[in-house]
Amino acid sequence: MYQLTAINQKKGGQVILHDINLQIPEHKILAILGPSGSGKTTLLNILAQIDTPTGGTIIDADGRRPKGVMVFQDYRLFPHLTVLRNITFGLKVRHVNKASRLQQADAIMAIVGISDLAQRYPDELSGGQQQRVALARALILKPDLLLMDEPFSSLDESLRLEMLDFIKQLQQQLALTIVFVTHYKSEAYLLSNQVAILINGQIMQLATPQQLEQRPANLAVARFLGQANFINGQWQAGHLTTDLYSGSANFNGPNEQRTVVLYLPFSGALQLQPTSYPAFKGQVVALTWAGAYEQVTVQSAATQIKLNLPVATVQLQQTYQFYFTTIPVVF
Numbered sequence: 001m002y003q004l005t006a007i008n009q010k011k012g013g014q015v016i017l018h019d020i021n022l023q024i025p026e027h028k029i030l031a032i033l034g035p036s037g038s039g040k041t042t043l044l045n046i047l048a049q050i051d052t053p054t055g056g057t058i059i060d061a062d063g064r065r066p067k068g069v070m071v072f073q074d075y076r077l078f079p080h081l082t083v084l085r086n087i088t089f090g091l092k093v094r095h096v097n098k099a100s101r102l103q104q105a106d107a108i109m110a111i112v113g114i115s116d117l118a119q120r121y122p123d124e125l126s127g128g129q130q131q132r133v134a135l136a137r138a139l140i141l142k143p144d145l146l147l148m149d150e151p152f153s154s155l156d157e158s159l160r161l162e163m164l165d166f167i168k169q170l171q172q173q174l175a176l177t178i179v180f181v182t183h184y185k186s187e188a189y190l191l192s193n194q195v196a197i198l199i200n201g202q203i204m205q206l207a208t209p210q211q212l213e214q215r216p217a218n219l220a221v222a223r224f225l226g227q228a229n230f231i232n233g234q235w236q237a238g239h240l241t242t243d244l245y246s247g248s249a250n251f252n253g254p255n256e257q258r259t260v261v262l263y264l265p266f267s268g269a270l271q272l273q274p275t276s277y278p279a280f281k282g283q284v285v286a287l288t289w290a291g292a293y294e295q296v297t298v299q300s301a302a303t304q305i306k307l308n309l310p311v312a313t314v315q316l317q318q319t320y321q322f323y324f325t326t327i328p329v330v331f
């Protein structure tokens, strides 16, 4: 395990990272998910020792600073060097002898599936191939932390999925410790069941994808994750009043009267069979097929909400009573 303690970063009078306390589990993938400008690259640069924080420490179980090596989104290969020379470059500057360099490069290229590209130049490769070279170039340095900064953002959808799958397999095969930064929640969820949410330079939550969706730590996390209905309401003495329904809700704040937001994810735990939890009535005004489910738009008085329900659960224009399966969450 690698421990980040009170990592702070300030630049040009601006706080970019604020008191980051985070554990990176060994031999696993930790996904860091956050919007553009939230400080993801800044944090990776510190882990890679490209940048020095204004405060804080990063240590392993023996109190040593782990070695982090970065794989960049734009590959950053040397255009005038062949694939083989790109991969061995890091060993060369570390004065590793040629025979050892070639032996290690052969092994890495075989693992990453680029042995047949050894003599090509970067401009003779596709984006996916270049990314594999960048990966091999990082792996050959045997980093404690493989740091991946949105590595697949410029690849098309199907190649991106293929590469994500490949990274998962590679992580298992080589027992790698990976920190993977992304602003796509689908990527984060696909890669890891440990996702850290970074917003405005702060780690807001570290949780499984399921926990994040069902119980985001705060409204900032909920809004960033999206795919949810946010319904304004009033809260007083344990009682919630909204246009959708009135009754009980989970809220950790003070009991006095205040404006709150009811959080109801599209995938929200709702069903048509009665439960002991609150319910509301609404008419289905739109249905969109989305593969494993249908996205259903429900009109309830003046409020419109979206829900993902199993295909053919409801019919257009019909009115239903929708039941929550848990007490709803309010922020």
Ligand SMILES: Nc1ncnc2c1ncn2[C@@H]1O[C@H](COP(=O)(O)OP(=O)(O)OP(=O)(O)O)[C@@H](O)[C@H]1O
Pocket (backbone or CB within 6 Å): 011, 012, 014, 016, 034, 035, 036, 037, 038, 039, 040, 041, 042, 043, 183
């Ligand atoms: N050298 C610098 N001086 C001042 N501000 C900086 C500097 N480097 C980064 N920033 C600011 O720090 C914030 C975080 O930047 P960073 O690149 O880490 O975000 P990010 O989450 O990686 O964003 P993206 O997903 O768009 O790459 C931004 O507001 C950026 O403008």
